[in-house]
Amino acid sequence: MMRLSTGGLIDRETTLTFTFDGHKMIGHAGDTLASALLANGRHLVARSIKYHRPRGIVSAGLExxxxxxxxxxxxxxxxxxxxxxxxxxxxxxxxxxxxxxSLENDRAAVLGLGGKMLSAGFYYKTFKWPQAAWSKTYAPIIRRAAGHGQVDPTADPALYDKRHRHCDLLVIGSGPAGLSAALTAAQAGATIIIVEQDHELGGALLDSDTQIQGISARTWVQDARDALAALSNVTVMPHTLAFGHYDHGYVQAVETQPPGSVTRAILWKIRAKRILLAAGAIERPVVFPGNDRPGVMLAGAVRSYIRRFAVVPGKRAIVAVADPAERADTIAALLAADIQVVAALEPGARLLGTSGKRHLSGLVWRDEAGKRHRTYCDLIAMSAGWMPTAHLLAHMGPRLSFDADAQSLLPPARDGILQPVGGARGVLGLDECLTDGKAGAHQAMAELEKHKHLDLPRPTPTPAPTQAFESGPGKAFVDLQNDVTRADVALAQREGYSDVELTKRYTTLGMGTDQGKTSWTNGILEIAKLSGNDPAEIGHTTYRPPFSPVSIGALVGTEVGTEMTPTRRTPFHTGFERMGCVFQTSGDWLYSRYFPVAGETMAQAITRECNAVRSSLGCIDMSTLGKIDVQGPDALEFLSRLYCNAFAKLQPGRLRYALMLREDGYLFDDGTIARLSENHFLVTATTANSGSVWRHMQRCAQVEWPELDVTLTSVSDHWASLAIAGPHARDLLSALMPDFDASGDAFPFAAVREGLLDDLPVRVFSVSFSGELSYEINTPAGFADILLDRVMAAGSQWNITPYGLETLDVLRIEKGHLSVGTEIDGRRTPADLGLGGMVSQKKGFVGRGLLQRPALQAEGREQLVGLIPEDGTTQIPYAAHLSDTELDANGLAQTCGHLTAAVLSPTLGHPIALALLTNGRARMGDTLWAHSPIAGQSVRVRVTPACAYDPKGERLHV
Known part of the structure; x- marks a missing residue:
């Protein structure tokens, strides 16, 4: 065991067991997996992604x-x-x-001998010839070799959640700057949230043996915790990673829950008026040959493992730390842990290479006088400086600028909701961090008018050591995670990929879960050295969320399976359940599918329901249609601009079928526009597009035409809608005792009436999707059960039959009605569907300009047609493509169209289909082949008009 007998912040009374590659190990409460592995003497824990080199633990944090x-x-x-x-x-x-x-004997380690064969961009250059080998040879090899780890194919049984919080001030990080800022702001009465990724507050202070205000750093941290915990205006969130910064003070964070909690993690969406980024700084590795071996660690991590976790990370140590104060502090920590310091290298020393097979065993180096040394060691504590953890600031666009004094990327001085403090601003000294946090909090409070502005001096960023370590020739890693060497960066420059964005993609520098935390500054310095350019001119690539990887489960939350979206039930759902309805999902809705009687199959039920509607009477739930109430003096003008129809002369009490186009001229949605009074309209939209249509109308009203006086209200859930259809539909409507004249002359097709059915308030629309005489009866949703009971009771004399979506599809396909919400692909114009005559030539509307494009008016477009099997009996296969020829020997044929829907028509007694066919209206009577690769079937079909039943529409007026 490599554990100190005393010290640290671990709970030695609580022993925890775990396994690594099947080997049982022990640790203590307060350990991280890293500290526990080191305490068990385990340094080799991974293999690198490309060369499969032995890798150990480099840091103690998210970097x-x-x-x-x-x-x-x-x-x-x-x-x-x-x-x-x-x-x-x-x-x-x-x-x-x-x-x-196994980890110790990885066969793929032979790739490390590949040298130049696996250099930057090797995959672009290698897997080109022969072309036929790509899919059969190269791709499988690359897929097996690429990536780290394997995803568990089983479903994650853990629960996740999403929640919201808001505050005056959000402090990200709880080191000296973060705690100082939080204490200062809390005293001003502001609501404070402190987010800390670690399970303990304190940040770098947990690794420090210095004093603050005459007490130890750890005692000061405990006092600060107690003070914040006593304040009701402060919320402390440990175990919480702030991973993304967005507009208007919006930050996303993931809180990991302790074992035994109901949820595994919570995604927090935090909105803050001001944000102080106190995330500290990331230590920069030294680039030298063999700097990736297990046992080569960041000096700050070494101090953390010794002081916080009471772990001895080695026995013979070399210290290569550029900053004199940190070098002395690192040596003191090593000596206190009884670790022998066999060499303390000064900046200017030249590191020539390391030795060791699976763990560091020595370092070869030259001193400033040029003398060569071979020093045996099992630990190197290295540090080339620090880089501010300003990633969240950069998420919102301001680029970091390379500072020559700090030798690092620093955030620019700027106004804004988010301000960095302490190490995140390049301020590294303890006293300076405390001062900077306090000053940042005072500034935030003044901007929030919590107190008068105090112009407190802000410390300047800490300069880097004037001299750095030198490196000898050899395989020196700039990016440890992606196996990017100094030679790779040089090759990218020679081959023309000199821009920093191109260098990243050609070499993979800064990719992966690390996202360049420990590599980007070194990468910029390497590019500058090779190109001779100023590092400030080189810049950096775009910083994007997440700052560190987060669980997809946390991002999804509870929205999985049936909880992915709310399950919506129509007002008639309970009544239909009593009738034995079989339901199906249609968008977010549980929609009635069919109503079987005892012993019936679905096909038999559909046939019975179709025959009932065609011969007598049926009823169906239409409540899922989108319904939008449009009112105001400019309501008619607003709708006229939205829809391509001409309906300026539409009178109150009448309605019209209408088409809505997108800005690019393609069909967006269809529905009806009913004029209830002079300035009052009710618009319907398809179930599939109802949400999109509502958002589009809102955008047009608020953004495109704010000068129009119009009020929009979504009333989709306010009304229950039951359609009655069939030759006896008017008889049933009359039997329900309306207070308006329901005769054919007084209430014609395409009309609307408001009133009462006996004592039931209703709106009744004379419209039809089935091709039969039909009325859609709308009543306030709370009266749905009453309406259904009365319709079923009064309709019993005509053997009224409830029907569902399956039957509705059969009826509307017989009539040649395309389901615009589900059967078009976003590339259809009204003319393609035979509705070109509905497009007004006298007014402007959304999409008119781009509808005139030559390609949208040209011949040769796919047009809506009907199909029947040539032999009159064979079912036309689903998902079929149309062709003039049979499939060739390779199973291929040139397509000229595709099916949108196919059914067996009980009314006509044979299969029918709707399709989009090139020049379809000019090909009536032609014979084609319908090939379905999914069904594995080909059928000979004949082209017919889309409407196969009652083409003159006479049955709408019986």
């Missing part, structure tokens, strides 16, 4: 580039977790990745 593992617990396996971010808990099963057959 960890190498030690990626798969962790299995009661909720399943999660790959690519950094051992530094996993809080140890009892029973964890940890597995190494990217190694076969």
């Amino acid at each position: 960890e580039p190498s030690a990626l593992v798969t962790v299995t617990d009661e909720t399943g396996s999660t790959p690519n977790l950094k051992v530094t971010e996993v809080l140890l808990r009892d029973g964890l099963q940890v597995s190494s990745q990217n190694a076969h057959p």
